Amino acid sequence: MTEPSTIHDIRMRTAVPLTPWASSNVTLLGDAVHTMTPGRGAGANTALRDAALLGHMLVEANQGRKPLVEAIHAYEVEMLRYSTEAIRESKKQMDASDLVHRPIVGRLQLAVTRGVMRIINAVPALKQRAFQQMMRVRGEN
Numbered sequence: 001m002t003e004p005s006t007i008h009d010i011r012m013r014t015a016v017p018l019t020p021w022a023s024s025n026v027t028l029l030g031d032a033v034h035t036m037t038p039g040r041g042a043g044a045n046t047a048l049r050d051a052a053l054l055g056h057m058l059v060e061a062n063q064g065r066k067p068l069v070e071a072i073h074a075y076e077v078e079m080l081r082y083s084t085e086a087i088r089e090s091k092k093q094m095d096a097s098d099l100v101h102r103p104i105v106g107r108l109q110l111a112v113t114r115g116v117m118r119i120i121n122a123v124p125a126l127k128q129r130a131f132q133q134m135m136r137v138r139g140e141n
């Protein structure tokens with residue numbers, strides 16, 4: 001029932017996994033370093049996780065527990081670890097060749113997915129497990 005004129009296509013882009021670089025007093029966070037597909041709803045979550053971690057590292061440097069560039073490097077190594085996982089997981093959930101985009105099989109897959117979601121919602125142990133899985137990608141902190 002959506003108003004057709006409000007629908008438009010957008011091009012999905014995703015970062016590729018990076019390896020740590022030589023750190024300096026300039027760093028990156030959020031989409032600037034790890035833009036990802038909306039597959040897991042984790043882009044903003046990951047950006048906020050970066051902000052929390054980088055803030056923590058800057059306090060470490062400010063209080064003399066780590067030299068500044070070493071603190072930034074520690075942030076970058078950890079940020080690249082969890083953001084790489086979020087990028088991969090998000091892409092897995094958003095693939096144009098996925099069955100869900102096929103005409104008949106797609107409807108079937110959607111029905112099965114909804115059934116499984118209802119079962120997970122009704123069984124506390126499964127719900128807890130699904131929540132933990134989701135938080136692994138979205139960031140526990």
Ligand SMILES: Cc1cc2nc3c(=O)[nH]c(=O)nc-3n(C[C@H](O)[C@H](O)[C@H](O)COP(=O)(O)OP(=O)(O)OC[C@H]3O[C@@H](n4cnc5c(N)ncnc54)[C@H](O)[C@@H]3O)c2cc1C
Nearest residue numbers: 029030031032033035036038040041042043044045046047
């Ligand atoms: C349709 C859609 C749905 C989404 N849904 C979710 C979701 O459910 N859950 C989730 O976690 N994430 C979601 N995201 C992702 C999330 O929006 C982004 O990951 C998040 O906004 C990234 O934050 P950021 O601060 O890194 O970048 P941005 O939010 O892009 O902020 C960058 C800012 O810098 C400004 N800027 C750019 N260039 C300059 C310049 N030269 N000078 C000054 N300012 C500049 C921009 O105007 C912008 O305000 C979604 C994204 C989209 C597009």
